[in-house]
Amino acid sequence: MNDNKTRREFLKxxxxxxxxxxSTLVPGSLSPIFANTxxxxxxxxxxxxxxxxxxxxxxxxxxxxxMKRFVKKGQTVLVKPxxxxxxxxxxxxxxxxxxxxxxxxxxxxxxxKKVYVFDHEASSAYGLAAKCYKNSGIESAAKQAGAIMAPAxxxxxxxxxxxxxxxxxxxxxxxELLLETDVFINVPVLKHHSYTHVTMAMKNLMGVVWxxxxxxxxxxxxxxxxxxxxxxxxxxxxDAYRVMKSHGPYGNSPEDVVIAKSLLISEDIVAIDTAASLxxxxxxxxxxxxxxxxxxxLGKMNLDELNIKRLVL
Amino acid sequence: MGNFKIKNIRVVFSLLIFSLTxxxxxxxxxxxxxxxxxxxxxxxxxAFIQFVEGTGIAxxxxxxxxxxxGRVYCSFLCPLGVxxxxxxxxxxxxxxxxxxxxxxxxxxxxxxxxxxTIVTVIFGSFAFINLFDPYTVFAKIAAHLFKPLVxxxxxxxxxxxxxxxxxxxxxxxxxxxxxxxLAVTLIFLTGILFxxxxxxxxxxxxxxxxxxxxxxxxxxxxxxxxxxxxxCRHCTLCERVCKAGCIDVQNLTIDNxxxxxxxxxxxxxxxxxxxxxHRTAENKNHPVWVRRHFLLxxxxxxxxxLSACTPFRLEKTGFLxxxxxxxxxxxxxFDHFTKTCTACHLCVSVCPTQVLKPTxxxxxxxxxxxxxxxxxxxxxxxxxxxxxxxxxxGAVTSLPLKEKQLTQIGTASLNKELCVVHIKKKxxxxxxxxxxxxxxxPVEDKKVIxxxxxxxxxIGCGACEHACPTDPNAIVVSSVLxxxxxxxxxxxxxxxxxxxxxxxxxxx
Numbered sequence: 001m002n003d004n005k006t007r008r009e010f011l012k013x014x015x016x017x018x019x020x021x022x023s024t025l026v027p028g029s030l031s032p033i034f035a036n037t038x039x040x041x042x043x044x045x046x047x048x049x050x051x052x053x054x055x056x057x058x059x060x061x062x063x064x065x066x067m068k069r070f071v072k073k074g075q076t077v078l079v080k081p082x083x084x085x086x087x088x089x090x091x092x093x094x095x096x097x098x099x100x101x102x103x104x105x106x107x108x109x110x111x112x113k114k115v116y117v118f119d120h121e122a123s124s125a126y127g128l129a130a131k132c133y134k135n136s137g138i139e140s141a142a143k144q145a146g147a148i149m150a151p152a153x154x155x156x157x158x159x160x161x162x163x164x165x166x167x168x169x170x171x172x173x174x175x176e177l178l179l180e181t182d183v184f185i186n187v188p189v190l191k192h193h194s195y196t197h198v199t200m201a202m203k204n205l206m207g208v209v210w211x212x213x214x215x216x217x218x219x220x221x222x223x224x225x226x227x228x229x230x231x232x233x234x235x236x237x238x239d240a241y242r243v244m245k246s247h248g249p250y251g252n253s254p255e256d257v258v259i260a261k262s263l264l265i266s267e268d269i270v271a272i273d274t275a276a277s278l279x280x281x282x283x284x285x286x287x288x289x290x291x292x293x294x295x296x297x298l299g300k301m302n303l304d305e306l307n308i309k310r311l312v313l
Numbered sequence: 314m315g316n317f318k319i320k321n322i323r324v325v326f327s328l329l330i331f332s333l334t335x336x337x338x339x340x341x342x343x344x345x346x347x348x349x350x351x352x353x354x355x356x357x358x359x360a361f362i363q364f365v366e367g368t369g370i371a372x373x374x375x376x377x378x379x380x381x382x383g384r385v386y387c388s389f390l391c392p393l394g395v396x397x398x399x400x401x402x403x404x405x406x407x408x409x410x411x412x413x414x415x416x417x418x419x420x421x422x423x424x425x426x427x428x429x430t431i432v433t434v435i436f437g438s439f440a441f442i443n444l445f446d447p448y449t450v451f452a453k454i455a456a457h458l459f460k461p462l463v464x465x466x467x468x469x470x471x472x473x474x475x476x477x478x479x480x481x482x483x484x485x486x487x488x489x490x491x492x493x494x495l496a497v498t499l500i501f502l503t504g505i506l507f508x509x510x511x512x513x514x515x516x517x518x519x520x521x522x523x524x525x526x527x528x529x530x531x532x533x534x535x536x537x538x539x540x541x542x543x544x545c546r547h548c549t550l551c552e553r554v555c556k557a558g559c560i561d562v563q564n565l566t567i568d569n570x571x572x573x574x575x576x577x578x579x580x581x582x583x584x585x586x587x588x589x590x591h592r593t594a595e596n597k598n599h600p601v602w603v604r605r606h607f608l609l610x611x612x613x614x615x616x617x618x619l620s621a622c623t624p625f626r627l628e629k630t631g632f633l634x635x636x637x638x639x640x641x642x643x644x645x646x647f648d649h650f651t652k653t654c655t656a657c658h659l660c661v662s663v664c665p666t667q668v669l670k671p672t673x674x675x676x677x678x679x680x681x682x683x684x685x686x687x688x689x690x691x692x693x694x695x696x697x698x699x700x701x702x703x704x705x706x707g708a709v710t711s712l713p714l715k716e717k718q719l720t721q722i723g724t725a726s727l728n729k730e731l732c733v734v735h736i737k738k739k740x741x742x743x744x745x746x747x748x749x750x751x752x753x754x755p756v757e758d759k760k761v762i763x764x765x766x767x768x769x770x771x772i773g774c775g776a777c778e779h780a781c782p783t784d785p786n787a788i789v790v791s792s793v794l795x796x797x798x799x800x801x802x803x804x805x806x807x808x809x810x811x812x813x814x815x816x817x818x819x820x821x
Contacts, residue, residue, distance in 0.1 A: 044674040049818045086696055114478070123747045123780055125692045126486060127665035151315040154484045195742020195762050217733055217782030249746055252804060262819075278820040286760075288740070303821045312818040 001284050005263040042069070043309040045275060046265040046283060051313040052250075054243045056103035060237075060248030061106055063309045064265050068234050073111030075182035079103055079147065080233075082189045084122030084202050085250055086131045092242035092257040094132070094251060095189045097141035099239050099263070104145035115147040116177050119207040122249065130154035150177055158210040165296070166226040168218050173210035178231065186233035186269070190240040190276045192256070196220060197287050198280050199249055200273040201236045202228060221288035228269060228298045236272045238264040240279050270299025271306055278303075319589070320576040323388055332570075337703075338455035339463055346702045349521070349659060353705035355390060356448035357523045362653050362706040369707075376530065383531035383538075385574035387517055387524060393447035393516060394573065397509040401556055404510040419519030420571075424609055427522040431613065436796035443656040443681040447521055450505070450804065453498045453682070457490050460662060488667035488691065494682050497673075513556040518571045528570035529610050538567045541586040551587055554631040637792035638675040638685030638750025639723045639773060642693070642708040643795035646795035652677035654708035660684055660700035666691045668775065669700060686722070688775035688790060693722075695749035695774060718727040718750070721797045723790040725752065725766055731787035734763050742785035742790045744777035751802040753777055764788075770802050 046063045048056040061067055071077055081095035089097060100117065107115045117138065121129040129151065133139040139149050151157065158173035178184065188204030196203065202224050206212045215223035240262035247256050262279055266272040270293040274284040284290050284301060294301045327403045330352065337348035352373040353359055363369030379386060387394045430441035443449060471484050508515045517524040531537075540551075542565040555578055559571035567587075578587045578777045637647065641660060644650035661669045661684050668691035669684045686693055695718060701711040704780045712720060725744075733741040738761050745753040745764045752771035755762045766788075777788045 047819050047821075080620055123692060123776060125694075125776075125779060126488075126667050126690075128694060130483070131694075131696065148478050149480060151480055154486070156484065176801065193742075193766070194745055196740050197762075213743060213780065213782040216741045216780075219737070220740045220742070222739075247804070250749065252751060252802065275819075275821050281820075308821070310819055 029300065037143070041307060044266060044268055044306040045271050045308045046311070047275065047308060048263045048265075048311045049313065051130050051263075052261075053096040053099035053239060053263065056241075056261075056313070057099055057102040057106070057237065057265075059263045059311055059313065060263055063236075063311065067106040067110040068151055068189055070185070071107050071110035071112050071183050074113050075111070075183060077107045077108070077112045077115045077183045078177050078181040079115060079117045079142075079185045079187055080204065080208060081117065081119060081136075081138055081187040081239075082199075082207065083119035083132050083136045084144075084207055086128060087251060088133055088135050089137050090242070090254045090257065091251040092135040092191055092244035092254075093190065093248075095138065095187050096239045096241050097137035099237065099241070100138050100187060101141040101145045103187060103237060104142060104147045107183075107185070112183070115142075115145075116150045116181060117142040117147045118150040118152040118175065118177060120152040121188065121208070122207075122212075123233060124153075124210075124212060126153065140175070142252070152207075155210060161230060163226060163230040165229050167222065169215070169223045169226040171273055172227070172230075174230070175208050175210075178208050182251050183235075184231065184233045188235045188236070188238050189242075190238055190252075190280055191244035192246050192280070194248055196224075196289070198282055200276045201233070201238055201269050202273055202293055205233070221292055224289040225292035225296055225298065228293060229296060232298060234267070236264075236266050236268075236269055238272050238276050240264065240276065243280060245280075268299035268306070270301055271303065274301045274303055275308075318580055320580055323576055326389055327395045327398065330390060331392050331399075334392040334451065335455045335459055338452055338659060338662050339460050340456070340659075340664075342663055342665065342699045342703070345659060345663045346699070349703045349705045353448070356705065357386065357391075357527070358442060358446040358448060358655055359657075359705040362655070362708075366653060366707055379527050379530040379534060381535045383534040383536060383569055383574050384524070384527045384572060386527055387514075387573035388575040391451075391523075392445050392455075393451040393505070393521075394514070396451060397505060397514055398514065398556070398575070400509040401513050409510055414622045419515070420525075423519050424522055425520070425526045425612075427525045427613060430522045435654070438678045439651060439654065439680040440678060440688075441522070443683070444520055445520060446655050447517075447523055447656040450501050452659060454502050454659045455495075456662040457495055457498050458502060461487055467542050486667070487689075488661075488670055490661075491671060491673060493673040494671045497682065513558065514573050515558075517573055518557055518559075524573075526613070529613065531572070532570045534569065536589060536591050537569045538572055539588050540565055540567055540588055540769075540816065541588070544584060544586050546584075550581045550583075554578055555579050559724055580687055581698075589808075637794060638672055638683075639688075639775070639790060639792045640796075641669060641684065641686065641700045641709045642698065642717045642720045642722050642772075642796070643704075643712045644708060644722075644796070645710060646793075647676075647679075648795075651676055651683065653705055654655065654680060654683050654707050656680060656682040656684070658682075658684065659703050659705060660709055663699050663703045665697055665699060666694045668693045672756075686790075687779040690779070691773040691775040692747070692779040695776070716798075719772065719798050719801065721772045721793055721799045723775070723792050724768050724771050725773065725777050725788055725790050726765055727764065727788045729787070731783050731785065732764070733783060733787070734761060742781065743780040743782055747780035749776060749777035750799070751804075769800050772799055 042065045046060045048060040081100050081209040083094050087093035104115045121132050142149055152175055157176050159176055160172050160173050163169050186201055188201045191199055193199040205227050240260045242257045243260045244251050244256050245258050264272050264275055273290050277284045277287050333348050333352055337345045360372040360375055364372035396684050433441050468484055471482055504515050549562045552562045556575055557571050557573045559568040640650050668686050670687040671682045672685045675685050698712050698714050698717040701709045729735045750770045750772055752767050753764050756765050773790045775790045778786050778790050781788045
């Protein structure tokens with residue numbers, strides 16, 4: 001009984017919050033995106049704090065120079081959140097649906113022709129994906145924003161690709177939308193991972209391949225880093241609104257979650273993971289795939305070299 | 314028209330039953346559950362099992378129905394009967410066959426099947442029920458032969474609409490059914506279709522154990538078919554439309570025990586010399602019981618009662634050939650499962666993750682083609698209890714989701730000599746990541762995180778075995794013969810929720 005009550009209360013609260021957030025978004029925040037006239041240097045990393053997920057993104061993307069820097073008129077966009085687990089948003093196991101919605105809206109605002117959203121369910125088991133799409137709240141959020149929820153749970157959607165310069169992950173099968181779309185936006189959620197310490201932007205890309213168990217069998221950290229040799233996202237938006245601090249990646253209860261209300265945006269996938277691990281509270285050196293990513297020249301771990309814009313709301 | 318024709322009602326009603334049965338076996342969770350809870354309760358063997366197990370009384374309704382109206386079950390409720398009727402109709406339409414002939418009596422063969430069924434049940438084997446129960450036979454045909462056709466067309470449609478970026482319908486796959494099981498199903502389908510084309514309802518009157526039991530009851534049924542022996546002009550019209558071949562115009566008799574209650578004969582006689590009337594109007598000369606029938610019937614009834622009494626069943630796990638199969642959550646254990654599952658494969662068809670797969674001999678002689686959980690390509694979804702909800706016999710009892718999530722159907726064990734983390738000292742965690750109950754937990758040693766298992770929480774869902782990347786799998790689930798309840802996972806310590814000190818609001 002108690003459980004039910006708190007869950008219902010929570011839903012009510014988040015609905016009110018969503019409504020409030022939505023109403024603040026509509027009047028003023030969309031127009032400034034189109035009017036990006038600032039001659040300031042574009043930052044390498046934008047960090048926003050203390051706002052609702054969508055509001056933080058609205059402010060953050062403006063600091064990044066607006067969505068128009070990434071999405072040109074008539075282009076197709078792929079938004080890849082973490083929808084790998086059948087969990088409701090309060091577990092922090094999946095990307096915040098409000099954030100996904102805001103990104104899609106900005107994509108369309110910048111003139112995108114189509115926006116696709118998908119993720120390959122984490123256990124790659126038949127018949128689980130639909131539940132993940134639904135319970136994460138991302139399906140309905142994405143559809144409301146006008147995006148297309150594409151399936152990723154059948155091998156027919158995947159195509160083999162070669163990965164240049166890889167030592168372990170020479171070839172893999174990637175989702176066809178990765179090949180077809182013009183712009184690739186990676187939207188991971190920051191959370192604990194019992195077996196790789198923490199999961200962030202680079203690890204989120206495991207959801208665009210068919211056989212992720214190959215990674216597990218042949219060197220998880222190395223494969224995670226090497227995949228970026230094939231394709232790096234055009235933009236990474238890391239959701240650290242709710243951060244699962246233990247029992248990751250599936251989580252045990254909403255008690256595992258700390259409300260960090262943070263958001264990171266960067267084109268540099270190594271930098272964003274470095275910053276995210278600091279937010280999580282783990283030295284980036286401890287997360288093997290980050291160091292491997294730097295070795296492969298995918299990005300920079302030294303945040304002092306970077307131009308970071310911080311915004312506390 | 315104006316004429317009230319029972320035959321027309323029968324055609325409409327049976328087609329409805331047939332379509333609903335096929336629909337249920339296509340495996341949509343909610344539809345299957347609804348149909349299973351209603352329609353399949355009045356399938357003879359499922360109803361009988363429910364009655365014996367004390368979970369349903371629909372069986373009494375069937376007995377009463379037959380004692381009142383004869384074997385109408387065979388034409389109104391039995392999907393396998395309707396399948397034969399459709400085939401018969403087709404073969405008459407396209408002219409393979411012109412008319413039915415009176416059939417030779419195969420009753421001794423049928424008695425043999427029935428008695429063997431009962432004897433094997435007494436000795437703890439459901440093999441004959443798995444093979445010959447008409448509902449089970451039909452269910453397997455629908456699930457393994459009709460369903461792929463439907464999926465094929467569904468998937469073509471998906472391909473077409475997806476080119477327009479419409480994803481509202483999705484690709485549906487069916488787990489590969491073991492070759493032996495498919496072969497048995499196919500043999501039964503072709504056999505029954507062949508019989509129905511050339512010998513009409515011969516299956517019902519020469520093999521079907523349910524048909525025989527119903528036939529025995531219909532000898533004494535209240536309503537029966539009668540012939541006006543004085544006025545009959547031996548035109549044989551009725552004999553030629555009788556699918557059961559039970560009308561003998563030469564001797565002016567109708568064998569009501571073989572009559573499947575199709576009502577074809579009633580209308581065909583232009584003088585209305587065949588009537589469906591109650592017993593008081595019966596020709597008193599017609600013998601109801603022949604001595605040999607009476608003896609056989611007594612044997613059957615006696616042994617049926619015996620087989621229903623569980624104490625007489627022999628210990629069954631002795632039949633197990635090797636590694637016990639993992640049984641669905643809700644099946645309670647080996648003993649309960651093998652004495653209630655008819656192997657209709659409704660759960661196999663319904664299972665959303667397709668983890669349920671039939672095994673021909675996995676249960677030894679206790680049952681043929683019973684389903685088991687196969688973790689090679691699938692896992693049991695933690696948040697699903699569809700198999701129990703849809704099972705028509707109660708072999709897989711319906712567990713509330715919370716209870717199912719604590720029901721141990723197997724236990725995982727890790728072979729460290731095969732485990733990636735142990736061999737390569739590299740992170741994997743595929744099993745732990747997939748484990749929904751936190752039975753698998755991480756242990757860090759020299760910067761490498763190893764998986765360990767706590768069986769107190771393991772329910773045997775197979776998520777770990779399915780996820781394990783090694784070949785052969787380092788982590789495997791073995792069956793638990795009597796299902797148990799496990800503890801709910803409680804973390805030893807509260808997670809550390811503090812974030813490290815921050816400058817300008819950020820730690821960087």
